[in-house]
Amino acid sequence: MGERILKILAWIAALVCMAPIVAAGLAAFTGNFATWTGLVQTVLPGYILNTLMLVGLVASGTAAVGAGAAWLVTMFRFPGSRLFEVLLVLPLAFPAYVLAYAYTDLLQHSGPVQTLLREVTGWGPRDYWFPNVRSLPGAALMLVCVLYPYVYLLARTAFAKQSISAYLAARTLGRGPWRAFWQVSLPMARPAIVGGVLLTVMETIADYGTVAHFSVRTFSTGIYQAWFSMGDRGAAAQLALCLLSFALLLAALERIQRGQARAHTRGARAEMFDPQPLEGLAGWIAAFFCFVPVFVGFLLPVVVLTQMAVDSGQSLFDPRYMRFVTNSLTLAAAAALVTVTGAVLISFRARLLPGRASRVMVLGAGLGYAVPGGVIAVGILVPLAALDNTISDWARATFGVSTGLIFTGSIWILVLAYMARFMAAGLNTLEAGYASLSPNIDAVSRTLGLAPPRMLGRVHLPIMRGSILAAALIVFVDTMKELPATMIMRPFNFDTLAVQAHRLAADERLEQAAVPSLVIVAIGLLPVLLVCRQLARHGDRPMPGPEALATAN
Structure with a gap:
């Protein structure tokens, strides 16, 4: 029984x-198709184009940064390489929309970067060009900064599982380190890398806060606008069905790739790759490559948000904020x-x-x-x-x-x-x-x-x-x-901390949005520290269950 x-x-x-x-x-199929016809003739092509462009930029960016960093810390020893093995995971603690708030405050026209530039050069507002962070490429950059650890975790384990035999065979046949990587190591790790990239793509199409803050019109923002601005639940469901079809296709591809990745097994411990030392300029270049994503995706945003929170004059212990915290913790628990x-x-x-x-x-x-x-x-x-x-x-x-x-x-x-x-x-x-x-x-x-x-x-x-x-x-x-x-x-x-942060950012009150954003990041560090503990405990050995940890985040 x-x-x-x-x-x-x-x-x-x-x-x-x-x-x-x-x-x-x-x-979607039972709703009124009148609004859908209007969407097809007006905004739907833009939703499709922007979503595909965003997916392409994030996929290529996370693949390059995640796989490149994983290869460096697994295959070589250079200044800080042991530390970077752990630090490269830290950006997972940031929701992309929180990173967007930090960089908007930092890089906007009235922000400290452009203000300092004008003070140093004496230029006026029309005397120089500065990249607009509130754009589709800017949204892609935010997503790359927080999502590349998915690729890094899976690629690092794939590289760690590889036997030295194939790599040494390529070197014996006259291939240099870079050609051996491109022709041997990278193809062997491709299923894991592609699986990680597909995870980042699914997170990209699911993102709402970043694209909404940067005014990038994608399917996610279209669903919200159809529901609240147009009051048409049928149109929202029809847009949701389009996004759902794409998401399920990606889920199927990810499942296939993950299955292929599990088919690759490492050799005995004696055959594992012994990390090679990188000395001189090459070592410092590798360290710089690993430092940039950690700095851009974690260290700098934490400093910016902390300064914003201090300048806002708001206290987390204010009764109103305590209610947001209580609501968030209640829902999460x-x-x-x-x-x-x-x-x-x-x-x-x-x-x-x-x-x-x-x-x-x-x-x-x-x-x-x-x-x-x-x-x-x-x-x-x-x-x-x-x-x-x-x-x-x-x-x-x-x-x-x-x-x-x-x-x-x-x-x-x-x-x-x-x-x-x-x-x-x-x-x-x-x-x-x-x-x-x-x-x-x-x-x-x-x-x-x-x-x-x-x-x-x-x-x-x-x-x-x-x-x-x-x-x-x-x-x-x-x-x-x-x-x-x-x-x-x-x-x-x-309201929750996430909703309050988004509402304040939507009203351009970025300094006030920093307070709930920092709390979200602090709590987001918990699973990241769990991953870091696994990395530190297992060192150069493959980390158990990275697929589960990466997928779950």
Whole structure:
């Protein structure tokens, strides 16, 4: 009886995660196509072009920076190389939209950089040209700065797994270090690099805060504008369906690439590559290449945001800000609890009953990581809003009273949206934990007469507590950073740190936006420190489960 209940609960958790995606597709086909026709003739081509251009810039940038830095710190020893192995992960703590706020304040016309330039040169506003950070290339740069660690983590592990034999064979055949890298090391690591790039692309199409702040019109901003500015939920669902199709295509490609990456195994420890020393100018060039993304993606923004927060004169302990903090922590804690509970049930069911049904369950439940928060919000709100209206109409006709918003005004609906969005974080982290748990443990437990519920409670959960805590931490932090779903679905007068930061930045009050932004970054450091701990613990050896950590972030 207990085993059947666990199976039912696992399927309920998976269906809750899949329901918003299915609902968004159905809402798109059942909505009014009048607005859609107007969008196709006016803004839709711009949405497509801008989204594709942004994806292309971010993909090429993260591939170059992430794979290049991973190759340098894995294959060579140069000044600070051991330190850079860890520091290169730090930009993961920044949401891209927070980085956008920092660089807008730093580089805008009234910012310190251009002000100093005019003071030093004596130029007037029209005497010089300065690149506009609030542009599509600027948005791409922000996204590259915070997303390249995805590629770095996966590429670093791929390079670390490579045997020295193929590299030495290329050198013996007359290839120099650079040609050996391009012709041997890079092709062998290509599946991992492409998998990391696909992750960055999915994060790019899901981004709303950065492109909205920089006034770049993409599908993400189009969904929000159709919902709130035009008041057309059908058009929002139709735009969401377009973005969903692209996201699912990328998810399928990422799954294929990840499977290919797992097919490459390293040789014995004696055959592993021994990092070569880089001395003189070459060593300092390598150090500079690794320092730039850390400086641009973490160190400089922290300094800028801190100065902005000090100049704003605002206190985090103000009752109003404490309410934002409380709301954010409440949502994040509830989302972490619900999501990890669902992930445990789904993972346990898949372990007990491996097969096609379990694979479908895990894949369907994890689709949310490839779906932007705005799409999930549309998929939840469209049917629930219709249900709310139906109930209210019936109550008004029957009893003469209006029930108002029963479902769409609930915090728990927002928590379910987070669950659908971040279930993959829990599943991937638990998958990495279960990979190290021998099947013999299950056999011994059954031999001792433990039913599946008792096996889960007395055997799996104690052994897997590290993975469970890591999954909860990652979901917690991802919920703190989530912006589009929170903006669309939050109850009235229930704002979070992310919403407050976006609202202040949208009103050009960047200094005030620095206070909630810094709190988000500080909390975002938690999973990054977890990754850094793994890197420091395992040194030159492949880091266990980087795919799960990278995907979950």
